[in-house]
Amino acid sequence: MRRVSTNVLCAVGAAIAVGMATALSPFAASSPDGLERVAEDTGFAGDGRLHELQASSPVPDYAFPGIADERLATGLAGFVGTLGVLLCGIALAALIRRIGRRPVGAST
Secondary structure: OOOOOOHHHHHHHHHHHHHHHHHHHHOOOOOOHHHHHHHHOOOOOOHHOHHHHHHHHOOOOHHHOOOOOOHHEEEEEHHHHHHHHHHHHHHHHHHHHHHHOOOOOOOO
């Protein structure tokens, strides 16, 4: 039996994750999440406002801005978000690997 390299396995997993996020995010439930539901039920949902960090987010409210088609905007947000998380994970893994290779007692 032929072994698959770790790099190939990670690349295929990343491609599947990005593909699923892009294809399936437009079909996510439009129902409010738990916190939104409580805010609606208790009557203070309309009083809330976005934090300035959230308002200036590159992808506010899970939809890519500037795209009229809501499903496409949500799919693109899923693509960008998943790709961003994967890239952050790769960068963190590279940093951890680099730190782990330093000899004991070496200065920074």
